[in-house]
Amino acid sequence: MGRRTDRRLVTRYRGDEVDRRVDTLAVEEPLEIRVDGEPFTLTMRTPGDDVELAHGLLRAEGVITTREDVRTARFCTDTGTLNVLELALTVPGGVPLSSQRSLAAFGGCGLCGSTTVDAVTQRLGGQPVSGEGVSVAPSAIATALDGLKASQKIFARTGGTHGAAAATVDGEVLYAREDVGRHNAVDKVLGAVLLEDAPPPPLLVVSSRASFEIVAKAAVSRVPVLACVSAPSSLAVEAAEQLGVTLVAFARGDRLTVCTHGSRVATG
Structure with a gap:
């Protein structure tokens, strides 16, 4: 695993003090x-949890649906670095043309090839997220965000990463x-869920704004x-409404704003 933090000399100005x-x-x-031997994407990320990131990304792109869809995942040794990860699918050639991605996906740029809500709806087979019986209290959201913050060791040292938690x-x-890219942090978490063959978590919290890509x-x-x-x-709000996701924004302490499908947020 590569370094997650680095040390650099800087000059700090505070008023007249330098x-x-x-x-x-x-x-x-x-x-x-x-x-399957072909370039899929290039993303800028914080090293670590790369296999999870790749699984989460391929799941989001509709390339895979279960961990069994990936036969092997290994770092290429002929490059001299750990910055090339090659995955072999159980069914070769399983990458749909709609998911071919540019190698200029800088900054962990989520679903760069899927810019419409309809494209994500198709990935869901036309069926929105049900979440039947799920009820989350505002206090539980606050608890999850506190737990996420406590887990963000790199952020505590640098102030330079986003975090996501299931x-x-x-x-x-x-x-x-956590990762420098908010989309990467989400992919890493959802990739971990996929690799553990765990059921979908009822709640996902993210230390960033609510964008279309994260909703998708x-x-x-x-x-x-x-x-x-x-x-x-x-x-993001339009997508959450159509895709069946309860979207909560401005979740800070005991305050939050429910944007869509509010029946899943318990009020009593």
Whole structure:
């Protein structure tokens, strides 16, 4: 596993005071993902949990649906680095043309090839997320976000990463991951769920704004409740409404804003 943090000399200005110091920074490095020997995408990520990231991304892109769809995942040794990960599918040639991705997907750019809600609906087989019987209290969302924050060791040292966590209806964190890219953090978490062959978590919390890409990833993994700490985009709300995802924004402490499918947020 590559380094997740680095140390660099910086100059800090505070009013009239100037001092030189060494800061700890989150590492950002490229990861090329190859599928059946062909380049699939290049993403900028924080090293670590790369196999989970790849599984989560391929699931979000509709390339795989279970862990059994990937026969092997290994780092290419002929490159001299750990920045090329090659996956072999159980059924070769299983990458749909609609999922062919550009190698310019900088910054962990989510579902770059799927820019419409309809495209994600097709991945769901036309069936929105049901989440039957799921009820999450605002206090549970706050508990999950506290658990996510406690797990963000790189953020505590650098202030430079996003985090995502899968949690129970009571807010107990099941899996938590962090990365310089918010989409990568989500892929890592949902990839971990996939690799464990675990059922879809009822709650996903993310330390970022609520974007279309994150809503789409949650929907494809059949996560019924998504809570983000910052604002939603208009397309995120539209997508969540159509895809059956309860979207919660501005989740901070005892405050939150429910944007869609509010019946899953318990009020009593």
